[in-house]
Amino acid sequence: MARQSTPDHGPEAGPEPEGWWVFRGPAPLPAAPPWRYFAAARRRAEAPAPYLMDRNEVSVVNAALHLHRPLLVTGRPGTGKSSLARAVAAELGLGDVLRWSVNSRSTLADALYRYDAVGRLREASLRREREAARTAPRRLKDHRGSFTTDIGHYLRLGPLGTALAATDRPRVLLVDELDKSDIDLPNDLLVVLEEGEFEIPELARLSEQHQDVHVLTDGSRERVRVHRGVVSCAHFPVVVMTSNGEREFPPAFLRRCVRLDLPDPTPERLRQIVAHNLGPQALTEAEDLIDGFLQRSKTETLATDQLLAAVHLRITGADLTKDELLAAVMHRLDEPMSP
Template identity: 75%
Template sequence: MTGQSAAGAPHDPEAEPEAWWVFRGPSDLPAPPPWRRFPSEAGTAATRAPYLLERNEISVINAALHLHRPLLVTGRPGAGKSSLAHAVAEELGLGDVLRWSVNSRSTLQDALYRYDAVGRLREASLRREREASHGSVRRPRAPRATTAGDIGQYLRLGPLGSALAAGRPRVLLVDELDKADIDLPNDLLVVLEEGEFEIPELARLPEHQQEVPVLLSGSRERVTIHRGMVRCTHFPVVVMTSNGERDFPPAFLRRCVRLDLPEPTGERLRKIIEHNLGARAVAAAEDLIEAFQQRAQTQTLATDQLLAAVHLRISGADLTRDELLGAVLHRLDEPMAP
């Protein structure tokens, strides 16, 4: 099979070891691209390339921060909408991003909190069975009172609930909000406008059990909920993304600051490649950039598809140009063949 070198010229497969063909094995797995590195990988640091923004885009983000309004980011798939939330969190030192990935079945309850009532009842039943098996129950006794600490073990705040309950500013990513049910955007805005919500399971507890520690989303950190009310003390940085699959109500749009990420120009694509893969990668990518721009005129493509193609080329992919484009630069608006 004839492939191409990083410079785009064919290379002789007999002159170089076929190290790229990992699947033919046995072989060690290759190092991941920079944007696919995770902290759980041994010896691998989770790093993110600098996020590219123009001055006018930065000004919109700053407007949202000053107004304490949600930032609604629109643009085609792969334009970097979700990555923007991570860039804001890193730039402002606000820790890990709280992420809520929305789909057609998502409800506001999913984002606020989850209560495992079934698990709690099962644990109570098992506890009674253990007491009975040890002979500790000789006569009927009153039901064991539920403690605040007990119910807190079966309740965990969701991403939105954690963003509001945290005692410090957090970044909340509401990803692909346009996939939600038609009523969800307005329901979400009500909570963000009021900055609070009630947890009925805690509000019904007796007066002496009104201080309940609950877990935050994605961590072992706990916050204490008083009288079942979660109240915001620091408004979170809310980044909501949309691929433009539907329109939002005017009342929703009025309460958001909008940022539309434009179609990337050739110059912007080169900057994105340089920031993610280095300056040398740009020289190896000119024909791929040209092919990407030509196809993007009539097809839905994502910028990270171009990055993937360039990464494969500079890593020594033993593929022709057409094979490389066919492997990763497939159109996103075409249904899969049955």
């Protein structure tokens, strides 16, 4: 079958690599890089290789588990901070990771629960309209006090609320990029984690006959029972909080955390990361990219996953020169992009 025409890279362009031209190729979509598989795909895949850590780093994680304290993981972007939470969950058999991605507008309430008051009122209005249609032209009774819509249908626990409500086993909670939060959020978060519970006011105000309400959990259709409006911790969650070091945290916050600093990878560690994610054979194609990454990292902020992306593109036949490859995926992270 004749190959479709592809964009022209000039007279010096070499042979077109098979399977590279997907957009305007045409060709089937390629498989994702190993680190870009999402939850459903990871569950279908074979067991992943162990997360790369040295003995000291493993010891710090174990200290947090024994103390039932949050683990604060700091380091440059791309050093594997977020992946650590998935590695702990997979190795301990604790299910999918609950994730709370923090930004400057995040509040503690966002992570605890959400209440759809508008949806509940709309449902109440529709019920009254249907009742009015069934009883017309008789005079309608006063429906105040006869509102029976289950409030649990309009409440959903957030990632932190779900972690605290877990009943059969602990859950792993990833609080990602906490250093981007409002200045008060870290201490507010620790208050809830220290107490191991929080109150949902909308449920606490219900009458005595509605003491138990079943509410939805984050990211699923499962429900948990909430008694008298209080979500109380049966198992302390495994909490992994990440920070890129954009600001300092209060001493009271740091005192209650176990801290793990992930250093910038050494040349040997970079080779291990490449072989771990892309296979030992990838190293034969990666040496110049690794050397370039190390040289630029001395003066620029780069992320390890940028190196992985460059190596992956090369070994899958990217029709790009080295300079084009680096410009596409290994741009520096400490300066704004040109307009």
